[in-house]
Amino acid sequence: MAGQVWFVLAMAAVVVLARGAGTRLGVPSSILLTLAGLVYALLPGPKLTLDPEVVLLLVLPPLLYSTARRSSLPAIRANLRPIVSLSVLLVLLTAFAVGALVSLVVPGMPLAVGLVLGAAVAPPDPVAALSIGRRAGLPPRLIVLIEGEGLLNDATALTTYQLALAAAVGTGFSWATASGRFVLAIVGGLVVGGLIAFAVRRARPYLRDPLISNAASLAAPFSAYLLAEEIHSSGVLAVVIAGLLIGYDAGREETGASRLQTGAVWELVEFLLEGFIFLLIGQQLPAMLKELQTEPPGRVIAAAAVTVGVVLLVRPLWLVVTQRVPVGLHARLGITPSERLRPREVVAMSWAGTRGVITLAALVAVPLTTEDGRPFPERDLLLFCAYVVVLATLVGQGLSFAPLLRWLKLGVDAAEVEQLNNEARLASVEAGLAAVDRLLDADRIGADLAAVLRAQLAARADRYKARTAALLQSGNGDITWPQDYRATVEARRAIINAQRAELVRWRDAGRLPDSSLRILRRELDHEERTLLEL
Numbered sequence: 001m002a003g004q005v006w007f008v009l010a011m012a013a014v015v016v017l018a019r020g021a022g023t024r025l026g027v028p029s030s031i032l033l034t035l036a037g038l039v040y041a042l043l044p045g046p047k048l049t050l051d052p053e054v055v056l057l058l059v060l061p062p063l064l065y066s067t068a069r070r071s072s073l074p075a076i077r078a079n080l081r082p083i084v085s086l087s088v089l090l091v092l093l094t095a096f097a098v099g100a101l102v103s104l105v106v107p108g109m110p111l112a113v114g115l116v117l118g119a120a121v122a123p124p125d126p127v128a129a130l131s132i133g134r135r136a137g138l139p140p141r142l143i144v145l146i147e148g149e150g151l152l153n154d155a156t157a158l159t160t161y162q163l164a165l166a167a168a169v170g171t172g173f174s175w176a177t178a179s180g181r182f183v184l185a186i187v188g189g190l191v192v193g194g195l196i197a198f199a200v201r202r203a204r205p206y207l208r209d210p211l212i213s214n215a216a217s218l219a220a221p222f223s224a225y226l227l228a229e230e231i232h233s234s235g236v237l238a239v240v241i242a243g244l245l246i247g248y249d250a251g252r253e254e255t256g257a258s259r260l261q262t263g264a265v266w267e268l269v270e271f272l273l274e275g276f277i278f279l280l281i282g283q284q285l286p287a288m289l290k291e292l293q294t295e296p297p298g299r300v301i302a303a304a305a306v307t308v309g310v311v312l313l314v315r316p317l318w319l320v321v322t323q324r325v326p327v328g329l330h331a332r333l334g335i336t337p338s339e340r341l342r343p344r345e346v347v348a349m350s351w352a353g354t355r356g357v358i359t360l361a362a363l364v365a366v367p368l369t370t371e372d373g374r375p376f377p378e379r380d381l382l383l384f385c386a387y388v389v390v391l392a393t394l395v396g397q398g399l400s401f402a403p404l405l406r407w408l409k410l411g412v413d414a415a416e417v418e419q420l421n422n423e424a425r426l427a428s429v430e431a432g433l434a435a436v437d438r439l440l441d442a443d444r445i446g447a448d449l450a451a452v453l454r455a456q457l458a459a460r461a462d463r464y465k466a467r468t469a470a471l472l473q474s475g476n477g478d479i480t481w482p483q484d485y486r487a488t489v490e491a492r493r494a495i496i497n498a499q500r501a502e503l504v505r506w507r508d509a510g511r512l513p514d515s516s517l518r519i520l521r522r523e524l525d526h527e528e529r530t531l532l533e534l
Helices: 002-025 029-041 052-069 073-078 080-105 111-121 127-136 140-169 175-206 210-230 235-248 256-282 285-291 297-323 327-332 343-350 357-364 379-408 414-441 447-472 483-508 514-529
Strands: none
Touching (some): 002 256, 029 127, 029 285, 029 379, 052 256, 073 080, 073 140, 111 357, 111 379, 127 140, 127 379, 140 175, 140 343, 175 210, 210 235, 285 379, 297 343, 357 379
16 A cells, blocks of 8 residues: 555656646657656556546546636627637537548448547547647637537537447447437437536525535536436536536626635645646556557558548548538628638647647557457457547647747737736726715725725725736737836835734744634735736
């Protein structure tokens, strides 16, 4: 037991080091962790195997939920047509293209078996692309498209995978049944996700304790997934819908303390789960190579090359074709000219299709035998092809995505974005001043308290106005803060640090118990969080 604990601690240390190195080098930690797993796989020592049940039940729901709850539901709704195009139509096209071509290249491979591979490699996992894109200042609309695609494509791919697998193992298949199951999976996932979100919203008035609120938040994705799977619907879609609705509704009936703590908990969950998963991906290569020793090398290379080639080519072709649809058809579909992607945006989106753990987990879950007891056709070959796709996209596209974005000069005006945020801050101060007036008119507060509250809000407004003036001096899109503004923020931070130090001296002198120190220090921590980053 002690050895296993040390092994897990060592993996956690690698995850932390990869995060630090990635930040310093400007490379997503997911790529560094995959490479670290590859290196470790070649060394002697214990290895972890990819358990599909663990991935699909314990890893995927919280990761999808965490991404969904911080995504913008209005932005996804506004871009629903292109998101559906990428997450449903493109996934289906990729799955059938890979399945058809690989079954042609590998003699004797049934089309259903090829579709199992195609469905597994079809959905992108945008973790690496989003990490690079946010750091490089990718325009908000492209971020929304990549996020929305990543949230919804797993449901399409896994449903297609389950139907293809049923045909491949011989449990019976018909197009009518498959279509019915597909519709049931989608509708059921939507309904279950909506019900979980509704239940959380109704329970919020009773979840005032931050710890209870966090427990409910952690339970939500697993409840949505299990309930949907129980009625043979899409658990993935249920988790996504629940996360989107709960995240959108987070401002209602939820205390500030609960919101702060929940956000911190989900950041930690996402960081650790993603780290362990990408480290685990790299460790799978030796076992896969061992299983392929009896396969003809030419056959393996051809199958892998076709799979990677189709995955890399279908995405840009689809994006180009959908953008070149005649203007008249765009109008009939309700697509305005502003919704069409520019050529540079098409290039960027074409290279944002990195694959991840779902691709491998789906194929590891393929049974060893068919319904009649025969070995599942080409199972080891399918798994190797999927692994090559993950490496080629995650490492190849991931490492080249940032240079591509710089070459395309696709960047957002940081000063303009921050200016909008500052205008919203000033609007919130105005709302606060109006609330003070209403409280005073209703005799709920006295004139002296009203004056104090107005002074506090006015001081905050003055800080925001000074920030606005500094932003107006940023003419090239980058934010450059004047020295006097930087000095003001640093002075406020120094004052808070001095207050913390004084509280610690009181504790050390025996004048303040540790329980009080933690409360007072937390107050200062929250005050420091309000300092705007330079």
